Amino acid sequence: MKLDAKIPAGPLAEKWDRHRFELKLVNPANKRKFRIIMVGTGLAGGAGAASLAELGYQVDAFTYHDSPRRAHSIAAQGGINAAKNYQNDGDSVWRLFYDTVKGGDFRAREANVHRLALVSRNIIDQCVAQGVPFARDYGGLLDNRSFGGAQVSRTFYARGQTGQQLLLGCYQALERQVGAGRVRMHVRKEILDVVVEGGRARGVVTRDLVTGKIETFAGDAVVLATGGYSNVFYLSTNAKACNVTATWRAYKRGAGFANPCFTQIHPTCIPVADEAASKTTLMSESLRNDGRVWVPARKGDTRPPHQIPEAERDYYLERRYPSFGNLAPRDIASRAAKMVCDEGRGVGPTGRGVYLDFADAVKRVGKQVVSSKYGNLFDMYANITGEDPYSVPMRIYPAPHYTMGGLWVDYNLMTTVPGLYAAGEANFSDHGANRLGASALMQGLADGYFILPYTVGDFLAKEGPSKVAADADCFRAAAKEAEDRTKRLMSIGGKRSPDHFHIRLGKVMWEKCGMARNKAGLEQALREIPAIREEFWRDLRIPGSGADLNQTLEKAGRVADYLEFAELMCRDALVREESCGGHFREEYQTDEGEAVRNDRDFAHVAVWEHAGDGAAPALHKEPLVFENVQLATRSYK
Amino acid sequence: MSAKLDLKLHVWRQKGPGDAGRFETHEMKGVSDHISFLEMMDVLNEALIAGGKEPVAFEHDCREGICGTCSMVINGEPHGPLKATTTCQLHMRHFKSGDEIWVEPWRARAFPVMKDLVVDRNAFDRIVQNGGFISANTGSAPDGNALPVPKTDADLAFEAAACIGCGACVAACPNGSAMLFVAAKASHLNHLPQGQPERAARVLGMLDQADAELFGNCTNHYECGAACPKEIPVRVIAELNRDYAKAALAVEEPRAAGGGDG
């Protein structure tokens, strides 16, 4: 596997412009002769499909949802960053670039991040033109807030439903192209495999979730915009159907998988209250702008919060990180919460929780202002927990939320398989070892609206049409494999449901490869995961038929892939012998519990190459070169 | 703190579109009141699988009340008894031990049942294809602050834009009308300056498509508004009617239906 990041030459600020000029263009009249397969219609895929169709390409778009509007992107609450500097508070493309590289703990590629910051400004313009109802001030201009560890106000938002409003804008643009006949929208179709032949991606194999039919689709380029894999932990803030199947299958067909161990644990989620819990619910971290995080100073203090006097509270984020306080970045805030709970100072019935208290904010600005900012989040919290956060502090605890790892891509967002692209959360490109708040929406839309339309065109202009039809031998063989696999899953005839195995896998991953990791634990996980996988293939039960709408079968296929993928994640965590961003190896920390990075040995992207089932994957490294920012210990003190 | 509930659950089972369907009764013992309605359904499904039976097919994804996927009629009410709450956000603490609960799919001519509690709502997508957008090709946008939007307009647009497309309004309407859905989309875009050029075409296009999809007429029952988990105000329907009257007068205007120019 050769890793050529194809970073354009020249000064950082000019790279993207220069590159755009150097990219080859497809003659407008020829665009309609090309067919692009877009897998996933969340923000990245929906934006990409709509924009490519607007340019004149034929697009086949796929989603396992019943409608593109349901994609997981819809759940994003807090906001989207852009270097507009509308608030005149000192923001700039450079500052957003710098913050993102630093926030990612110096494990992202400079050139990609700079481009992201650059196009962030166009995203807001585009969304406003589509009618996205961002928050506005009384003068009618766009409002901003500061978010997730940023010291400038660069986050655009639409109350607590930024994701939904951005997705609707993108969905409407997509449906407009469906209506115009340029996008063929395939709903309730799950990609089960990517077809690679003669060193190029040729198309996909799908299962129709209603009829069970396995089909093949050919295209001149294939884009995977299939989201992240946080559900490897079973409990996460992601939507229930989020899965790793498409990217994992691509990996098994030759696409390198980058930094799978870089996962983000979000500090502000509602603690799990019951063993039948099916997910963890995120409370937007915008709450940390006004809420203060604390636990009792004394271990085992079980008094209700209002009876604990100020002097006996530990506002540990404010204490440890005076300059960022409650706004310390996610990885740091999560670990700090774990630490106080490990010390026995956690709150709530399970002891795995910390307070997020709005009493001061209510005192300062009044209940009404607090409610106008966070009303819907408070309602959601009250609804789930049965407690009123205006009078009792919220209880929160970290939970898996986002995955920075993903398919390795070059500057053009192309994977190591020519003609196969990855966009949005599915690729690894911009967030290094830790993503800043409000940067995922930005990246998904940057990829979809402003990068893929250029870079995919360059590939098509250079390589021409694929000319391998959907009934060619390579497609038939891949379809047969998918069919056989489905049959095999259906015929195990064991006793346990897919969820049974998923929950067990999730526990192993959370305990051994979650917020804190160590060598012994990871090695143990690497023994436990194959054992669960072996049991899965021996004792799984799927009632019903494979030729029908069968949600148990859908789950089983996804869990089967997680059971393979989890091993790669632990392997990656094991060889990365440093702590950086969301990857905290207990062996590498200061006396105060801060992460210790090792730039000499690990300033690289770890890229894994599949070597066949049962064989150890090969590790390749893309060195990260920092020419514009100085590697420094990340400090938020 | 936590209570355990014993419930009698009557769940709609239907093999496919051609099947007549029927209720199936399940006794649920010791259901934790900490869990959500859908988690209670998970518990039921795990028990069904353990017993070698097919679990109940139902739709859900985010389980946070935002994706609009979940869709159950609970005791005759779309999304159940709680105001402004989707099925996935309904928690068992709102039920008491001994309750009988009836669970059915959305029922409407335009939303055929696919299996058990799963219905086909793609008619909504086709309505959006027919004008439910602002034509703004990627790359052509002016600066985001070039066109200020008075806060009152922005707020009205936002209120309508909060629709999650779940279809509870259709399920609640005695006529199976999609009026609240169509009107919410129209109101969102029509309150914004960016939405003005296509205003008339949008209204006519979406309403045409709603007719073609066999949604019923609106006869002002306003059950839709009561069932809406996002509390979309029914004023949007009055706005749509006004816009429709204006647009119908000016039919000679070219329509954006079908996508317009790319």
Ligand SMILES: Cc1cc2nc3c(=O)[nH]c(=O)nc-3n(C[C@H](O)[C@H](O)[C@H](O)COP(=O)(O)OP(=O)(O)OC[C@H]3O[C@@H](n4cnc5c(N)ncnc54)[C@H](O)[C@@H]3O)c2cc1C
């Ligand atoms: C609760 C929550 C809140 C968040 N809040 C914020 C925020 O405030 N700001 C921010 O920047 N980020 C936020 N994020 C992160 C952000 O929402 C996601 O990272 C981002 O939306 C991912 O977009 P995407 O387009 O890459 O993927 P997704 O939106 O996950 O879309 C994936 C698409 O791929 C399809 N798909 C996947 N696999 C297959 C397959 N095998 N076959 C067919 N189709 C497939 C799906 O159907 C879907 O259409 C939040 C995340 C969560 C969980």
Ligand code: FES
């Ligand atoms: S599952 Fe998303 S709204 Fe209920």
